[in-house]
Amino acid sequence: MERRDFNIVDAFLLTGLTAFLMVYFDVRYLLYDTVVTGGDTASWMGVADHLAEVLLPNGRLMGWDMGNFCGYPNFNFYFIPPFLLAVLPAKLLGIPLTITLKWVIMSGIFMFPSAVYFGLRWMGYRFPIPVVGSAASLLFLFNESYTMFGANTLSTFAGEFCYMFAFSLFALFIGSFYKGTKEERWMVRNGILFGLIGLCHLFVFIPAIFLFFFAYLNGTRLRYLIGVGAVAFVCMAFWILPLAAYRYPYTTPVYMIWQEFVNLRYSMAGLLGLILLTAPRFAVHVIGRLEKKEMLPKISFLIFSLIGGFAAAYLIGNYLVYGSALWSTGLHYPETTGAIIGKDFAESLKPFLLPVSLGVGMAVTLPGVFLLHRANFSGFCRAFGSICFAAVVFIGACGLHGFITGKISNAALQKQLSSPWFIAILYGGFCIGIFAYLILSKRFQEKVEKYARLAPADRLLLWTVLMFGCVTAYFSAHFLEVPDIRFLPPLSFALMMVFAVDTLEPFIAEKGKGFRILFGFTACYLAVVAVIFGAVKSGNWYRFNNKGYEMASGYPEFAEINRYLRTAYEKENPDPLNAPRVAYEKCDLYGSFGGDRVFESLLLFSGRQTLEGIHYAGSIAARFNAFIQTEFSRDIKTPKPQILSMINPGALPVHFDLYNISHLVVMTDTVKQALSGSDRFEREAQFGAASLYRYIGCKGRYVEVPDVRPVRYTGEKWVDDFFSWYKYPEGNDVLLVPDRYVTDRADRAVFFDSTDRVFDLGRFRSNRLDRKDLKIDSDIDHLRIRFTTNKPGIPHLVKVSYFPNWKVDGANGVYPVSPHLMMVIPRQKTVTLTYARSGWELAGLAVTCIGLFFILSAAFMRRLKKPKTEAENPAASRRWERLLSVVEKHAAAARPYILCLVIVSAAFLIAAGAAFRNRPVRTYIAGYHLYKEGNLQRDRKNLADADSAFRKAILTMKPLLDARSAYDHRDVINCILTTAMCHENLGEEDAAELWYLNLLSDYPYSRYVGEANVKLARIYRNRARNEFAPRDEQQNSVHVEQALGWMEKSLSRYRSAVEEDRFSVWAKYAVDDLKAERQRMDQWTKNISLLQTDEKFGNRMRSLTQRLEDLLNREKITNPKLQAPNSKQ
Incomplete structure (x- = not known):
């Protein structure tokens, strides 16, 4: 009777908590037939639509998507089940996908209290503790202290809904796995649940793995753990095998340390x-x-x-x-x-x-x-x-x-x-x-001692292993090259469960029936009150997201842009997918259109292909696309703090030709000014604040014959090396093909030149390909590329990203070519590239299908047959049991040693991760603090302490700078600049000059070119001032000669700052410096005329003055051409 009453209370309170969530997040918004937006969520509709309209109709769960990154393997490196859960009702029941996707995004949040409840109940926690845990889960969900770690409302609305969905399953799995290991049952159920977590989000799957170590320490037999793992592997094999096989080099790991x-x-x-x-x-x-x-x-x-x-x-x-x-x-x-x-x-x-x-x-x-x-x-x-x-x-x-x-x-x-x-x-x-x-309280002391003897230690062990594993994974993220913050939510969840559940359970569950019911109601009430008064952002974010793009103030303009783009090439081809790509400036000004990531979904809204998309880590092209986008964007907005490009209109024709880009959407005045000064771009249309520019050199071809015969590249890390090649557009006409991919003898003969360097390629330019009367017709679909050519036998560039799944008919092979595209050598006039299933994909499908067949067959047979007695078991089965018993015995004996090994290994990973993670950032911060301390001491007139701080800063940053070629990170440049400034403060101008020159030599494409040039100009200017200082007449000629030389070098650097990095703030600083210098130069001219020196000094001084005037006359400075100071070509 008591049990039934408790179940009724649990059902009432659990229903109330779920109903509260549905009321707090007004579910009517989930019925709006609008495209969901907000953070990364703004791009999920396009992903779901591709699964519904392209992949599933072709019998696939994973496949190619032409929409972003010049094409990328959609779902090969991302999580399928949540999207499939949205697509299936839409396809089977006719519900709009916009609505089903919203419900799936919210499903993880709505499920979480129930998942926590059943997980805790399966762990054996007594009433009212499971429902108290559900109440505590509300506080966990509405923790608004972070927005992208995962497993809370804000992270879910920002785009981490797959993580939230997996985390709800994880809460359920904890209890199911615990009960299964205790009773050695539910092996298949736990295996399926474990595999489903992995398919929904790998960063939740990793903490779930730690539970196996708990079970091993807790005495669970290995056969059970192996069985659960095997079932999970069977469920995941179709996806995890190709993911593991192609993670390198066909993805872009996002190294993100908080x-x-x-x-x-x-x-x-x-x-x-x-x-x-x-x-x-x-x-x-x-x-x-x-x-x-x-x-x-x-x-x-x-x-x-x-x-x-x-x-x-x-x-x-x-x-x-x-x-x-x-x-x-x-x-x-x-x-x-x-x-x-x-x-x-x-x-x-x-x-x-x-x-x-x-x-x-x-x-x-x-x-x-x-x-x-x-x-x-x-x-x-x-x-x-x-x-x-x-x-x-x-x-x-x-x-x-x-x-x-x-x-x-x-x-x-x-x-x-x-x-x-x-x-x-x-x-x-x-x-x-x-x-x-x-x-x-003596009474409380007695209760503590009583409960201490009775409280199950294995549940505490589970939470402890989970916490220890999450801490280890957090610090190991450095080695895995993944975001470390993803392991904090399961750690926080375990901590909450230890405090609110495991600590309270023996004290509350031993109370009387009335008290326990009251405690359950009170816990739920306080949790609801805390959410109502404590949550500030969750409700607003939810409403903004689910109102959708269509209710954004600027949506009419956005819709007009998409209508224009959809029909821009209608005469050439009615399918907008075959129209050239559209690029867009990365900036924070698209909010009125519905979100900053609105143009990532150009394929969904206009049918046109674009560059960067939501799956940055899942594409080989991500770094390259980030680089080109900084060439035409005022702001740098990338997941990784790489050293990217300055605004460089001169580089765009080369890169736009490589990617077949015809249009560019621009929002900022800076980039509009840059493009308006180029004769290769024209403003074609205006939509409110958004300008649409056309690249007038676009040929509109996705398949083309390059001017120069491609060269085989023999280096090992070809993706990294091709990225270095890409940064210097003046050398991008010589395409490189990784040598080890060209296995066909006839094709190797076509690529008869080879090199192990990505620079100094000028010697290959004389080997031109025959492009006379070239005629190519192509047709592109997501899973097929077909073209006809009148030039078989010579290399053809296919401007789509390479992936091993692409197979070809009409050529001997598909080869990656710089930057990350594909190349074929047609052996007949018609060539067809098909996105097929790779060997790893077929192997994974076979394991999944065959494994599931055996699992279902075994379950079916087990229901039909009655259990056999030991005497009825065949001899082979008994021998197998004896063998397993021996293995189990040795595994049990090895537990203390395995435990010690795991603890030592984890301690090493934690210590090493803590010591080595984020080296460029940590080095720069440490160096900058010392630099700042030096300036502080100098202001206080403590010159010795100031010099000491500057020298410590230089020594702190030196190891990183010595190894700077190994780090593509902006803080490497910040360390160069800080080191140079330390040398300047120490009066070591020669050393500072060397570091500024190193910056210009190593990173001539970066946004630090203007700063380095201005600081060099100031060093030279100061040297000129020193030489112009009054001296005796015999030394005047020598010093005037030197002063004029330094002034010439200074003006040269100012000109470089203004022309090469014209759109940076340092170009403005250069002009300000020159304005201040103009009066000083007038005075110097008078002084020189008073000296009895060679007339040539006066002429040189007047020439310098004229050069300065020309620089200040901004209208006379032409738009910068393709610049590559200290070029490596």
Whole structure:
């Protein structure tokens, strides 16, 4: 009867939580037949539409998409099930895909409380703890402190809906897997669920793997774990095998380390949070082990308390020293100007923060050390756990109080209620009371000791292994080249479950029926109240996204652009997919159209192909497309901080010809000015603030014969090397083909030249291909490219990205060619390229199909047959069982050694990841802080300290700069500039000059060319000023000669800044400098005329003055041509 009542309450509360989500997120918005937008979400409709309209009708789940990146393998490297879940109802039931996609995006959020509930219930948590966990999951969902980590509302609305969907399955899998390992059942169910998580999101799949290690430590038989893993592999094989085979070199790994967390203060905050949330449960666990006289739990708890005390003391000390600037990070290092204890005292305390904090940590641990061998060690455990519990309650109460008072409209009342003293007295007193009860109550002490003996340790082990695995994965992200932040949500979830579920369960579940029901209702009520008062952005983001593009203020203009583009080449070919590509400027000005990523979906809206799309990591072309987009974009907007191009209209014809681009959408005045000054572009149409430019040199061909015979490239890392080749457009007429791909003897004979370098290709230009009377007709579809040519036997460039799945009829092979396109040598007039299934794809499909057949057959046969007795089992089966028993026995014996090996390996990965991750960023930040310290000391007239800081900065950045060729990262250039400025401050102008020249030599295409030239010009200008200083008459001629020489070099550098990097702010600085210099030069001219020197000096001075005037007359400066200073060609 009681069980039934509990089930009714659970059902009521769980239904209420789900209903609350559906009311809070007004589900009527999900019924709007509009294209969903918002962040990355703005591009998901095009992906889903491609699955529905191209891939599924061709019997595929993965296939080619011509829409972005010059074509890319859609779903080969992304997650299929969530999109399939949206497409199937649309295809089968006729529901608009726009609506089904919105529901699937929200499904992970709506499922999460129920998934948490059933997961916890399968783990054996008693009423009302599973529904309390569901209530806590609301707080987890509505945590608005981050927007792209995953598994919360904001991340989901920003585009991480596959992660949210997988995370809901993960919460379910935790409970199902735990129950399965305990009872050795549900092997197939858990395997399918595990595989489904992997298919939905790999970054959730990795934490799920850690549960297998928990099960192994917990005594689960290997045969069960292998069975679950085998079923999961069968489910994933069709997708995971080709993904693993083609990840390198056909993808672009996104190395993303969240730099804000890479400092000791944030690390200590995370560590303290972990300790506060887990210490109460850990204390109960240690108390339960005291009777066994084991030392390891005691020592572990002492270390735990030492770390907790140290972390708390360190953070409190930093708060006293830095005040509200405590969380400043990166280049904005906290200053002591806002110190709570006063600036002077803070400066004196700052060097001692670490030793003082360590001393506090040792002081916290000291009572435990004293009681280590005494019977009342449990008192120390209970005290530390109670302090942590009270601290969490205090922090939570203060947070909820802040949210509630923030909604009060009466300013005076809000100020009174927000007073730190009021909060400290109200909640501090309450939490002190909790602490006193937990420490002084004999009844509570007896309960703790009782529950400590009865509480299952394996559930704590599960959460601990999951947390430890997530921490290891977080630091290992450096080696995996993946975003480290993806492993923080499962870590946070485990922490929440330990505190809100595993810690409370023995105390709440032993209470009476009425109290347990009341506690369940109270937990759900408080969670709903916290969401209502605490969530600020979630509702607005949801409504904005689901209103869709069509309700954006600028949508009519956007629709007009797409109508124009769709029909622009209608006469040539009615299918807009065969029209040339359309490029768009990357900037933040597309919000009125529905989102900054609106033009990524050009294929969906206009039928035209474009460049960068949503699946940046899933394309070989991503880096190349990012580079060309910076050539015509004012802003740099890329996932990776690479060293990309300046605005360079002169380079565009070469790259537009390579990609067959005819139109360019531009929003900023800077780029409009750049294109208007080029005779290769003309403004064709205007749509509000958006200008549409046509590249008048576009030939409209997706298949073409290059001017120069391509050359075989013998280097190993051809993708990286081709990217270097691409940065110098003046050499892009000589195409390169990776040598190892050309296996056909006849085709190798056509590519008769070879090289191991991507530069110095001029010697190959004399080998021209016969393009006379060339006639090519082509037709492009997503999965097929067909063309006819009158020039068989010579190389044909296909302006579509290369991937191994492309097969050809009418030629001997399909070869990658620089930058990342395809090349064929036709052996007949008609050539057809087909996107086929690769060997790895076929192998994966075979494993999945055959494996699922056997799994279903075995399940069906098991239902038909009754279990056999041991005597009825055949001898072979008994021998197999004996063999497995031997394996299990050895596996059990190896557990301690495997555990030690895993701990040591994880510790190494954590330490190495912490030491080596984000090296360019960390080096620049460290060097910049020292540079800043040097300037500060110089302002204080502490010249020796200033010089010391500058020299330390140079030494700090030197190792990175010595190895700079290995890093394509903007902070390498920032280190070059900072190093040069340090040398300037030290009076070492020659060293500074060398670094500026190195920058121009190594990165002549970058947005730092103007800065380097201006700083070189200033060095030369200052040298000229020094030479013009008054001296005796015998030295005048020599010094005037040298001064004029330096001034000529200075003006030359100013001209380079203005002409080569004309659209940067440094071009403006150059002009400002020249204006200031004009009067000085007039005075120098007079001084020279007074000296009895050669007339040539006066002529040179007048010539320099005229050159300066020409520079200041901006109308006389022509648009920059294709520039490559210090070219490598």
